[in-house]
Amino acid sequence: MWRCALPPLLRYPTVDELGARAAALVARRPTDARLRRVGTSRAGTPLWLLSVGHGHRQALVVAGPHANEPVGGATALRLAERVLADPRLRDGADATWNLLLCLDPDGSRRNEAWLSGPYTLGRYFRHFFRPGFLEQPEWLPEGADGVTLPETRALLDLQDELRPFFQCSLHGVDVGGAFVELTRELPGLAQRVAHTAARLGIPRELGPYDTLYWPTLGPAVYRIPPPHRGDLAAAITEAAVESTWFHPHRHGTVTAVVEAPMWGVAAVEDAARPADADAVLRSVSHTLRHDTRVLEGILARVRPGLGTGPDTARLLAPVDDYLLVGPGLADSWDPDLRDSGSRPLPSLGTARLTSLRLAGRRVALRTAGLLHQLVTRSGRDPREALPELDRLIDAWCADYREGCGARWIPVARQVEYQARVVIAAFELAGRYAPVGSPSGETGWSSQAALPMHRE
Numbered sequence: 001m002w003r004c005a006l007p008p009l010l011r012y013p014t015v016d017e018l019g020a021r022a023a024a025l026v027a028r029r030p031t032d033a034r035l036r037r038v039g040t041s042r043a044g045t046p047l048w049l050l051s052v053g054h055g056h057r058q059a060l061v062v063a064g065p066h067a068n069e070p071v072g073g074a075t076a077l078r079l080a081e082r083v084l085a086d087p088r089l090r091d092g093a094d095a096t097w098n099l100l101l102c103l104d105p106d107g108s109r110r111n112e113a114w115l116s117g118p119y120t121l122g123r124y125f126r127h128f129f130r131p132g133f134l135e136q137p138e139w140l141p142e143g144a145d146g147v148t149l150p151e152t153r154a155l156l157d158l159q160d161e162l163r164p165f166f167q168c169s170l171h172g173v174d175v176g177g178a179f180v181e182l183t184r185e186l187p188g189l190a191q192r193v194a195h196t197a198a199r200l201g202i203p204r205e206l207g208p209y210d211t212l213y214w215p216t217l218g219p220a221v222y223r224i225p226p227p228h229r230g231d232l233a234a235a236i237t238e239a240a241v242e243s244t245w246f247h248p249h250r251h252g253t254v255t256a257v258v259e260a261p262m263w264g265v266a267a268v269e270d271a272a273r274p275a276d277a278d279a280v281l282r283s284v285s286h287t288l289r290h291d292t293r294v295l296e297g298i299l300a301r302v303r304p305g306l307g308t309g310p311d312t313a314r315l316l317a318p319v320d321d322y323l324l325v326g327p328g329l330a331d332s333w334d335p336d337l338r339d340s341g342s343r344p345l346p347s348l349g350t351a352r353l354t355s356l357r358l359a360g361r362r363v364a365l366r367t368a369g370l371l372h373q374l375v376t377r378s379g380r381d382p383r384e385a386l387p388e389l390d391r392l393i394d395a396w397c398a399d400y401r402e403g404c405g406a407r408w409i410p411v412a413r414q415v416e417y418q419a420r421v422v423i424a425a426f427e428l429a430g431r432y433a434p435v436g437s438p439s440g441e442t443g444w445s446s447q448a449a450l451p452m453h454r455e
Contacts, residue, residue: 039154053090067107072170132317192217207352
């Protein structure tokens, strides 16, 4: 059987490397693989679609929807190799695999300062970038008709062209564990996720902050609920806007969001019951509230000298988002501030409490890292804020390593895990979409639900 192995995955590929490797693959297998430009980013970067196979049923895989989550691009290339090597995944399934190599190439380029390693928490957060909520191309805050981002429009047009029976969005968790979110249930997926994670030593996240109030379909597998309308804070932290996950719903598409961790934390799958969950919640809430106040003070001191250019605005937008949602999250978790009108928290075991602790720390660390970049780029006297930001970043990263036990997962293992889960979801989705049905509408409900995803 023909095989074409990728170079050893010791690091994540860059945006340019993704395109070059896809082109080389097509040159080797021009009969079975094709590469075409399906759009252009705001900065003029091509959006490349790698298609493998000639089946009637279309599968769409979207890599790089979040700029700081590079695992998806490497996974897309790995999937292309697997599909080329195994005819059962294309001819036998009457399927064509369409792999969008990077949905946000402009944002991904901003992460290339840490992309090649060494992979340390401090290096990652000091060079972290993820655009503000309104510039993340998977979301439709004004609905499909109000889309202004060219990356989003390209994806919507692609979904309407392909009418896929299966769509997969490839995401990464910086610190935590693996989990899957589904727009429709795929019976048996939780067992296959558990088997794959165990084989590769990947912790499963049994209570992600993202899914705090979402239905559980099985361990580490969650159902995305319909949204409710609210302000921007609700849109960022809850299922409160339309998204590209559900845009092709009318075509019978089932969407799977597959999360793979970079630094794993074993306690996110600890099913034990803590002695005093409220005490842990108070600590997590107090810490996030305190850290947010510290960061707000730093921003207030440095903001007048940061300038008003577009680059500064792109870095400030996510800072403002994080500082907006941080106190609200802290209050929603704090048992002393919750009242009878608050939504009740679900059962809180060690796994879920660990995930909340990681999430609170993540908000602070991302904000500190973005502020570090803003101060560095502004040309201000570094003695003004950089030493304080460096101390905070170092201390908070140490808490991840020593307090939470965060351990780096090699890139190759992240990619292997994500690729196996995507194939498992593809196979299970195929059971509900008979061969010969391009959209796979048979067997699916037409009830729409519009999610929002944050991590």
